[in-house]
Amino acid sequence: MEGATGNNGGKGEHSKQGDSVRKLTALVMDDPICQRVERALLMSLDVEAHGVDNAHDAFKLLSEGRSFDLIILCSILPGINGFMATRMLRAMGVQCKILGLCGLTVEQGRQAFLDAGADGYYEKPIKAAQLIPILKEIDPNYQPPNSRA
Amino acid sequence: MERNQLHRQVALMRKSLFDQWLLQGYLDDQFIQLEELQDDANPNFVEEVVTLFYKDSSRLLVNIDQALEKKPLDFTKLDGYMHQFKGSSSSIGAKKVKAECTQFHDYCRAGNAEG
Numbered sequence: 001m002e003g004a005t006g007n008n009g010g011k012g013e014h015s016k017q018g019d020s021v022r023k024l025t026a027l028v029m030d031d032p033i034c035q036r037v038e039r040a041l042l043m044s045l046d047v048e049a050h051g052v053d054n055a056h057d058a059f060k061l062l063s064e065g066r067s068f069d070l071i072i073l074c075s076i077l078p079g080i081n082g083f084m085a086t087r088m089l090r091a092m093g094v095q096c097k098i099l100g101l102c103g104l105t106v107e108q109g110r111q112a113f114l115d116a117g118a119d120g121y122y123e124k125p126i127k128a129a130q131l132i133p134i135l136k137e138i139d140p141n142y143q144p145p146n147s148r149a
Numbered sequence: 150m151e152r153n154q155l156h157r158q159v160a161l162m163r164k165s166l167f168d169q170w171l172l173q174g175y176l177d178d179q180f181i182q183l184e185e186l187q188d189d190a191n192p193n194f195v196e197e198v199v200t201l202f203y204k205d206s207s208r209l210l211v212n213i214d215q216a217l218e219k220k221p222l223d224f225t226k227l228d229g230y231m232h233q234f235k236g237s238s239s240s241i242g243a244k245k246v247k248a249e250c251t252q253f254h255d256y257c258r259a260g261n262a263e264g
Contacts, residue, residue, distance in 0.1 A: 033201050033237040040186040040194060076232050103236025104228075104254055124239045125179050 023048045029073035046145045054078050055085035069138050075102040090117035180242030202241050
């Protein structure tokens, strides 16, 4: 399995409405399949989405000075799990929005995740309708792009 | 050109197959979302994700089979596999697989309670 992956190949604006000065950025921490889907969804919402499949690689990126407007992570990750990773991210001083995702039993982990410092906890698959309000909280000027033809 | 024709035909066949699966309840709304995420920047998105899913689920199923051979059953490990399987099947809209995973998970929890 690969570690950190870069941008999706479709670099450059889709020129929907380039009013925002800067695109929002997100880091997705999840297994390759879910990551692919989540990143594509974020890209379709005009968010630059990077992906890693484990917490270690995420910490590495952050310690190299990368920063993100949003971090989305699965509760189950190889090595350090999502719950611990959330606590560690906050301990590292990461202040951006953090969303936890789970494949099963969302209610079970919800409070623990929120206590660990997450801003939200959702059952997969996360939807655009759930992400858009959060993106607007992050950037009041954020507008979701028009739907594609 | 012949190749383009063949590509188009494969695309039509795939679409029919997926439409069938949607009708029969094998796929759900999430699959339609995937199709909507496919565009010029990601022209083969659906195919890539589905292929990844097949490969990954084969691997997971082998792991689950092996885990089921162990005595006593390691429910935590099984739970982890199920969690992953449900997560990925939910992400691609594999509705029936997701339902089966939930069922399996429920059995595991019941089994764990007994064990």
